[in-house]
Amino acid sequence: MSLSDYRKVLVTGASSGIGEAVVRRLTSHHLEVHALARRQDRLSELASATGCIPLALDLRDTDALYDTLQSTEYDVLINNAGLGRGYDSLAAASREDISRTIETNVTAAIHVVHALLPGMIARRRGHLVNLGSIAGLYPMPTALYGASKGALHLLSQGLRMELKGSAVRCTEICPARVRTEFFDTAFDDPTKAEQAASGFELLEPSDIADAILYALDAPWRVNVSTIEITPTEQYIGGIYIEPVGR
Ligand SMILES: NC(=O)c1ccc[n+]([C@@H]2O[C@H](COP(=O)([O-])OP(=O)(O)OC[C@H]3O[C@@H](n4cnc5c(N)ncnc54)[C@H](OP(=O)(O)O)[C@@H]3O)[C@@H](O)[C@H]2O)c1
Numbered sequence: 001m002s003l004s005d006y007r008k009v010l011v012t013g014a015s016s017g018i019g020e021a022v023v024r025r026l027t028s029h030h031l032e033v034h035a036l037a038r039r040q041d042r043l044s045e046l047a048s049a050t051g052c053i054p055l056a057l058d059l060r061d062t063d064a065l066y067d068t069l070q071s072t073e074y075d076v077l078i079n080n081a082g083l084g085r086g087y088d089s090l091a092a093a094s095r096e097d098i099s100r101t102i103e104t105n106v107t108a109a110i111h112v113v114h115a116l117l118p119g120m121i122a123r124r125r126g127h128l129v130n131l132g133s134i135a136g137l138y139p140m141p142t143a144l145y146g147a148s149k150g151a152l153h154l155l156s157q158g159l160r161m162e163l164k165g166s167a168v169r170c171t172e173i174c175p176a177r178v179r180t181e182f183f184d185t186a187f188d189d190p191t192k193a194e195q196a197a198s199g200f201e202l203l204e205p206s207d208i209a210d211a212i213l214y215a216l217d218a219p220w221r222v223n224v225s226t227i228e229i230t231p232t233e234q235y236i237g238g239i240y241i242e243p244v245g246r
Contacts, residue, residue, distance in 0.1 A: 006076050006125070007031065008073060009075065010076070016042065018178060019035070019078065019081065020035075033050070037057075039056075059104060070115050073119055077116050083105070085186060088141065088187075090144045102144075109155075117168070126168035127170075130152050133175060135150075156226070175229050178205060183196040201233060
């Protein structure tokens with residue numbers, strides 16, 4: 001199984017950033033791409049430009065999620081919708097920030113998998129691509145967001161085991177900083193959003209779309225399990241030790 005064996009794709013979070021780039025990349029192949037997000041106007045523009053099928057839906061509406069998605073035989077899920085409210089401080093986050101982040105990044109992401117996976121298993125054809133983050137792999141001062149992406153990391157790893165023998169593949173993509181609207185949504189203070197998106201050359205959404213395409217197009221014997229992808233000028237590692245005498 002590789003890209004040529006897949007027909008129908010669902011991309012969540014398709015109205016901007018990484019999801020939009022993935023829709024643009026996949027519609028240039030033979031695939032029928034369904035683009036899901038809340039902002040209908042953005043999806044309509046994307047549909048006119050690419051021929052994708054727009055699905056305007058709030059993934060936090062669980063009943064609507066199952067009603068909309070379960071009847072279509074998707075071969076590929078790009079489980080991408082997500083946000084980072086309460087990004088830099090759990091203590092300063094509101095209750096609404098906590099609910100939005102967990103309900104979108106964890107609860108909805110799991111329900112989407114649950115809605116599509118039984119069909120994939122029955123057809124013995126499928127590929128789940130979960131959008132994690134380096135914040136789900138390493139300790140960072142982004143506790144709430146990291147907890148949500150850490151959950152997705154173990155979901156992906158556990159699914160790899162549960163799906164043994166099913167012919168369904170599972171890939172987790174873990175980007176560091178990408179130039180999208182993510183930080184505009186995460187921060188109310190535009191200065192913080194600007195700071196997060198400056199200082200070095202960020203990844204572009206198309207870089208992530210390229211990595212996803214690589215995983216989808218790999219031959220059947222290859223399950224690309226985890227891809228960690230960072231800007232050249234952003235590194236992971238080091239250790240923080242409180243200065244002596246503090
Ligand atoms: N940018 C980064 O630096 C970075 C790094 C690592 C991982 N990621 C992850 O990459 C994924 C994509 O983010 P991005 O960077 O491309 O940010 P983005 O441009 O803000 O895109 C987020 C997408 O999620 C959708 N979304 C949010 N809540 C939703 C809901 N309740 N129902 C349906 N759709 C919803 C948004 O669409 P609507 O608002 O129209 O609904 C939008 O299309 C996220 O999971 C994010 O955590 C991003």
